[in-house]
Amino acid sequence: EAQVTQNPRYLITVTGKKLTVTCSQNMNHEYMSWYRQDPGLGLRQIYYSMNVEVTDKGDVPEGYKVSRKEKRNFPLILESPSPNQTSLYFCASSTQGQGASPLHFGNGTRLTVT
Amino acid sequence: GEDVEQSLFLSVREGDSSVINCTYTDSSSTYLYWYKQEPGAGLQLLTYIFSNMDMKQDQRLTVLLNKKDKHLSLRIADTQTGDSAIYFCAESGVGGGADGLTFGKGTHLIIQP
Numbered sequence: 042e043a044q045v046t047q048n049p050r051y052l053i054t055v056t057g058k059k060l061t062v063t064c065s066q067n068m069n070h071e072y073m074s075w076y077r078q079d080p081g082l083g084l085r086q087i088y089y090s091m092n093v094e095v096t097d098k099g100d101v102p103e104g105y106k107v108s109r110k111e112k113r114n115f116p117l118i119l120e121s122p123s124p125n126q127t128s129l130y131f132c133a134s135s136t137q138g139q140g141a142s143p144l145h146f147g148n149g150t151r152l153t154v155t
Numbered sequence: 156g157e158d159v160e161q162s163l164f165l166s167v168r169e170g171d172s173s174v175i176n177c178t179y180t181d182s183s184s185t186y187l188y189w190y191k192q193e194p195g196a197g198l199q200l201l202t203y204i205f206s207n208m209d210m211k212q213d214q215r216l217t218v219l220l221n222k223k224d225k226h227l228s229l230r231i232a233d234t235q236t237g238d239s240a241i242y243f244c245a246e247s248g249v250g251g252g253a254d255g256l257t258f259g260k261g262t263h264l265i266i267q268p
Contacts (some may be wrong), residue, residue: 043227084258084261140248144190146190146198
């Protein structure tokens with residue numbers, strides 16, 4: 042089944058403790074992206090990747106890192122999480138970027154930073 | 156940057172038609188998308204339309220595009236309880252977000268029995 046898989050689904054952590062949210066897609070998509078969803082703010086893009094070894098900042102990249110060493114994986118790294126990073130995070134992928142093909146979304150990771 | 160605006164809430168009776176509206180500012184838009192987000196899930200693509208079209212129909216869904224007014228709408232005929240969700244409009248274009256894609260904040264569709 043074609044899908045985008047994020048792990049974990051739920052995560053509670055403390056301020057400053059490094060964490061990684063994994064994202065994997067099995068559709069051989071070139072483009073991958075991370076979003077955060079907050080009430081009243083909608084979806085905001087954190088980072089995106091047009092292809093392997095190519096990553097770019099989205100609209101809200103501060104406090105996050107990403108890597109794209111392989112086509113299928115695009116992990117999101119929070120080196121020193123803070124409470125304002127408490128949010129619902131989505132990974133997405135598509136055959137090409139810039140909105141030229143539909144995005145496929147994962148089911149989300151709900152992160153709470155205390 | 157460019158902007159996409161949607162109403163936050165829409166309430167309709169079961170069996171009626173729902174019309175969710177979206178306006179955008181990017182005059183270079185090439186694709187316009189509608190996504191549906193059910194509780195506890197990610198966004199699922201519902202339908203999309205190319206900017207050179209003015210209408211697209213797919214079963215109970217009708218998308219209308221007025222490019223001159225930069226207005227997009229999604230009509231759901233015979234609305235059912237399973238249609239209760241958040242609906243996101245998104246547009247792609249040169250003036251869009253960091254990667255050319257801009258989402259609206261989403262419209263909560265509430266179904267009254």
